[in-house]
Amino acid sequence: MDEFSQPFLSPGSRQPITGFGANFSSAVPDAVSHYPPRPFPSDFPSPHPMGRRCPAVARGDNNDIEMDSRPVKNIAESFWVSSYYIAMEIWHRGHIAVEHKGFLEANRIKHEHRFSVKHPSQIRDYIFEISEDHLAFREIMGRLAREYTYVTTFFTDDERLKADYCIIRTDCSILSSLDKANADSYYTFKAPYFSGFCSKCGTGWSQIAPFQLKREPKIGRNQFCGFGSGFELFCTSLVLGEFSSCKIGGFETWPLILEEGHEPIESLKQIMVTEVAEPAIAEDLVEHERYCQTDCPVCGQTWHAHYIRGMLPLRRTALKPNVDFQLTNEWFGNGRTARREMLISQRVVRLILENKWKGAELVPIQAV
Numbered sequence: 001m002d003e004f005s006q007p008f009l010s011p012g013s014r015q016p017i018t019g020f021g022a023n024f025s026s027a028v029p030d031a032v033s034h035y036p037p038r039p040f041p042s043d044f045p046s047p048h049p050m051g052r053r054c055p056a057v058a059r060g061d062n063n064d065i066e067m068d069s070r071p072v073k074n075i076a077e078s079f080w081v082s083s084y085y086i087a088m089e090i091w092h093r094g095h096i097a098v099e100h101k102g103f104l105e106a107n108r109i110k111h112e113h114r115f116s117v118k119h120p121s122q123i124r125d126y127i128f129e130i131s132e133d134h135l136a137f138r139e140i141m142g143r144l145a146r147e148y149t150y151v152t153t154f155f156t157d158d159e160r161l162k163a164d165y166c167i168i169r170t171d172c173s174i175l176s177s178l179d180k181a182n183a184d185s186y187y188t189f190k191a192p193y194f195s196g197f198c199s200k201c202g203t204g205w206s207q208i209a210p211f212q213l214k215r216e217p218k219i220g221r222n223q224f225c226g227f228g229s230g231f232e233l234f235c236t237s238l239v240l241g242e243f244s245s246c247k248i249g250g251f252e253t254w255p256l257i258l259e260e261g262h263e264p265i266e267s268l269k270q271i272m273v274t275e276v277a278e279p280a281i282a283e284d285l286v287e288h289e290r291y292c293q294t295d296c297p298v299c300g301q302t303w304h305a306h307y308i309r310g311m312l313p314l315r316r317t318a319l320k321p322n323v324d325f326q327l328t329n330e331w332f333g334n335g336r337t338a339r340r341e342m343l344i345s346q347r348v349v350r351l352i353l354e355n356k357w358k359g360a361e362l363v364p365i366q367a368v
């Protein structure tokens with residue numbers, strides 16, 4: 001097995017963890033030692049060519065910040081990445097002061113300027129994107145001196161196919177199909193659609209009624225869609241037919257109702273997962289730079305930070321073995337984004353990828 005074939009472990013499973021040094025918290029894992037830069041083939045012009053497709057961080061772990069919504073579905077589509085990278089990449093996006101411009105340019109780190117609000121002709125700072133594999137990653141972390149970065153992990157389809165389970169979320173939103181009253185209920189997790197919502201941490205809710213739409217949504221070539229919050233999963237009859245013939249289990253379907261006429265929409269149904277795993281987070285393997293958990297003083301539930309750096313490690317014995325859909329016992333996020341994650345089996349992942357069904361984002365987890 002060469003180094004490109006090595007299984008890529010979660011950050012938490014790599015030892016030892018050391019600090020960045022004087023300019024950075026010693027609690028922060030040394031990402032460079034965790035993710036050593038891979039050697040570049042001699043015929044390759046540059047470790048990080050500026051023309052390379054560079055992922056934008058769309059989902060920060062701050063619940064309300066979406067820095068950039070440029071879609072990057074699969075980084076492996078880049079010829080360079082697909083040729084030489086077969087493991088996940090962890091990207092950071094952040095702001096850095098103008099004095100570091102020369103450093104960004106010298107190291108060919110993708111960046112763009114941001115103008116000052118007060119003085120519109122002056123550059124306020126630079127927004128940069130960098131992979132933890134980049135040779136200058138350690139230095140830029142030091143220069144940032146603990147300034148926050150937004151992290152996104154990009155996985156390859158090979159990793160998705162090899163994982164025992166993937167989290168499934170949708171990346172096709174039909175939120176505009178909800179009228180204002182229904183959108184308000186959706187956003188506040190209150191009646192008529194939800195009950196049990198903790199006003200402090202957002203956990204504990206359950207959906208109690210089918211969603212009503214003001215019109216039949218247009219989803220183009222997508223087979224999956226949702227409202228953009230990552231917990232509801234709608235899919236087409238084509239997908240449900242395939243699930244049925246493959247005896248995919250662990251869910252029931254709810255209709256989506258048209259407000260006018262109160263008829264169910266024929267083309268889409270909601271997948272309602274009926275199975276819930278036991279508490280499964282492998283505490284000894286999680287990474288601690290971005291991940292944490294908090295006990296809610298109001299409802300007593302524990303909510304977990306969204307796991308954004310690497311693969312979420314879950315105990316295999318806590319997961320239900322013979323179902324294709326299940327929810328995590330744990331709630332992730334807080335406030336508006338709190339939810340259980342929806343896990344799908346390797347069989348479902350294979351169906352989605354082999355059929356090239358669009359509209360679903362698959363995030364592999366590490367079953368240990």
Ligand SMILES: [Zn+2]
Nearest residue numbers: 198201296299
């Ligand atoms: Zn709570």
